[in-house]
Amino acid sequence: MKELNIKTTILSYQWDELSKEDQELLQAAKDMTKNSYSPYSQFQVGAAARLADGHVIKGCNQENAAYPSGLCAERTTLFAANANFPTTPVMSLAIACHTQGHFTENPGAPCGACRQVMLETEHRYNQPMRVLLYGEKATYVFKSASDLLPIGFFAEDLEG
Numbered sequence: 001m002k003e004l005n006i007k008t009t010i011l012s013y014q015w016d017e018l019s020k021e022d023q024e025l026l027q028a029a030k031d032m033t034k035n036s037y038s039p040y041s042q043f044q045v046g047a048a049a050r051l052a053d054g055h056v057i058k059g060c061n062q063e064n065a066a067y068p069s070g071l072c073a074e075r076t077t078l079f080a081a082n083a084n085f086p087t088t089p090v091m092s093l094a095i096a097c098h099t100q101g102h103f104t105e106n107p108g109a110p111c112g113a114c115r116q117v118m119l120e121t122e123h124r125y126n127q128p129m130r131v132l133l134y135g136e137k138a139t140y141v142f143k144s145a146s147d148l149l150p151i152g153f154f155a156e157d158l159e160g
Contacts, residue, residue, distance in 0.1 A: 022092070046098070093130070
């Protein structure tokens, strides 16, 4: 037997410690929570991605009465970025969660499906994608999507 250890570094920032660029991206994600269609969960999630060319792509969660038919904010954002700018890497992805009239105190974490899409987006462009998770108490910053999903599944894994 061999024991393997995984180490993830999470940087925790107060709002005023963030760069202006990160504050703007997080604000875009926060603003997108207002566009969330979440009549069932009442949990509004907004996301914003900054591309290498400076474009900012925004998205939010979209629910549906047939629950599996909805889509998370992270995936709506990344799929829109990849569809509209297929050759432009995503440099940063900011995520904010709002419920019961206020933003969550602690940063919200992406679901497993979103982590896999984030990881493949990063892998697709062969460069790290920073992930910023907003919370009223702190914002967590990950240097790479792989920090959120250290053992991923890629196209190479389908080759047998």
